[in-house]
Amino acid sequence: SHPLMDFDPELALALQNEARRQEDHVELIASENYASPLVMAVQNSVFTNKYAEGYPDKRYYSGCEHVDVAERLAIERAKELFACDYANVQPHAGAQANAAVFLALTDPGDTVMGMNLAQGGHLTHGNPANFSGRHYEIVPYGLDPQTGLIDYDEMQRIALETRPKMLIGGFSAYSRHMDWARMRTIADRVGAFFWVDMAHVAGLVATGEYPNPLPHAHVVTSTTHKTLRGPRGGLILSRGQDEAFYKKLDSAVFPGIQGGPLMHVIAAKAIAFKEALQPEFTTYQKQVVTNARVMAATLQARGYTIVSGGTDNHLMLIDLSTKPYTGKEADAALSDAYITTNKNSVPNDPRSPFVTSGVRIGTPAVTTRGFGEQECAQLAGWMCDVLDAMEAGGSTLTTVRDRVRGQVVDLCQRHPVYR
Ligand code: PLP
Secondary structure (H helix, E strand, O other): OOHHHHHOHHHHHHHHHHHHHHHHOEEOOOOOOOOOHHHHHHHOOHHHHOOOOEEOOEEOOOOOHHHHHHHHHHHHHHHHHHOOOEEEOOOOOHHHHHHHHHHHHOOOOOEEEEEOHHHOOOHHHOOOOOHHHHHOEEEEEOEOOOOOOEOHHHHHHHHHHHOOOEEEEEOOOOOOOOOHHHHHHHHHHHOOEEEEEOHHHHHHHHOOOOOOOOOOOOEEEEEOOOOOOOOOOEEEEEOOOOHHHHHHHHHHHHHHHOOOOOHHHHHHHHHHHHHHOOHHHHHHHHHHHHHHHHHHHHHHHOOOEEHHHOOOOOEEEEEOOOOOOOHHHHHHHHHHOOEEOEEOOOOOOOOOOOOOOEEEEEOHHHHHOOOOHHHHHHHHHHHHHHHHHHHHOHHHHHHHHHHHHHHHHHHHHHOOOOO
């Protein structure tokens, strides 16, 4: 028997069930992925035992010579991957990287401009429930209601009127390219810092499938676990700024908002960045984008509306606002068929953020497990079957759901994640 099962059967069972769920369900949550066995092995290593407050060669504790190697490797690889000259690999997660940028470049009460959460922005870009919304004067920008695309003219108008100290680019639910150059021009016109949070598209940026914000932004943050496919974690990057600016960013992470860095996670980031530098990672990211296009086209061919009319990255939003059911209900029905998505607001959503009129899907995880165009078209077709059946309701839905669940499990078993 397994030592974990002997010591803690309750937890062991939860872990076993989660492993099974990840194998048997199709994962379409756009922010999720499957880290490699090497990434997970290093994250599960003795590096977890080491305190290393400070930075390589400038630690507050002894015995850091080996964790220093790991952190230096992570830093150098991150710089190579994103073509920049500064990297801080210590933020525990994306939210911490973002908090550090706020702390480094702004003061509480400053005006900051970010994408409206309801239209694709992230909580840490100024939501009232988040520290960013509580401590700053947030002016949101958003989408053109006609096209579903970012309205840059309106963004510029608001910026000129409110003169923010910082302009935030980046998103959690936008399926098109962001015009980094245009946003930098707007920031320059009002003397604002331009910060891009590329968490969702970092993997695509690393391989050139999505425009790199680093030539345009003063600072870029990311997570390491979405398209980038590393351990859960955060990252801060910059290029072309002076040493004082970089020092400010470092000090904002430690001692600004964090204590000891998670050295096991930093070591796993080093592995993930090395993986991302391999040619296969480019092949993977190209397939992520191709798969997303195929899913969007299949959904559209079956009469479903994709916000902005399609996708140029790894994700898309299905607009269900004309349907008799909600995003929440669609999410639940798909989940019953072992297809995991998340409910998401659509532009001008008449329903609350807890109910919504949309579903967000993304292809990073299914592409990692080897789904290509054929599997993605099939999958999108099954989703349409379930959604169509929701309009019919009753026993039709039950029948379709059970049939799709069987097909999903079968497809998943032909594409195991960790075998
Ligand atoms: N930034 C963006 C754009 C995100 O989508 C997310 C995660 O959903 C985050 C930051 C936060 O990352 P974390 O969950 O690691 O704190």
